[in-house]
Amino acid sequence: MGDLPAQFNQEQMVSSLKHRLEGWRELILPLHSVLLWQNPWHTAILFEGIFFIFLVIWWCDLSLISLFAIIGAIITSIDYIGPIAIRTISDSSQWNNKKEKNFEDICKSVVSAQITWSHLLQRIQDLKNNQPLLVCHKN
Numbered sequence: 001m002g003d004l005p006a007q008f009n010q011e012q013m014v015s016s017l018k019h020r021l022e023g024w025r026e027l028i029l030p031l032h033s034v035l036l037w038q039n040p041w042h043t044a045i046l047f048e049g050i051f052f053i054f055l056v057i058w059w060c061d062l063s064l065i066s067l068f069a070i071i072g073a074i075i076t077s078i079d080y081i082g083p084i085a086i087r088t089i090s091d092s093s094q095w096n097n098k099k100e101k102n103f104e105d106i107c108k109s110v111v112s113a114q115i116t117w118s119h120l121l122q123r124i125q126d127l128k129n130n131q132p133l134l135v136c137h138k139n
Helices: 004-020 022-035 042-060 064-089 097-130
Strands: none
Touching: 004 022, 004 097, 022 042, 022 064, 022 097
């Protein structure tokens, strides 16, 4: 098992993530089941969504800077409007202990993935600094 300060830090990160995603929790639970492909038709939803996004990008034929600007504006708008719309549409009395447990498990898995990627990147950086010939050699 890990040492106590690292475990405390991970619990602190989970509680911070839960607080930051509080407005999105009603949407995160169904989205999590879609990303895990819990039903056979979830794959169709994912593939059709990705196909639609690429179709719109191809159809608009934007320059790269315009594409980044529009994507940034859309993400910012969704981040602002999303929690307000979710709070208006969803009923907070429907939130129960089972949903809270699922939400906490999702937050724990996200934090665990974040820590794993952080450690991996740190190890790659250490390897690059200590043994540069093993990482990548430019000609």
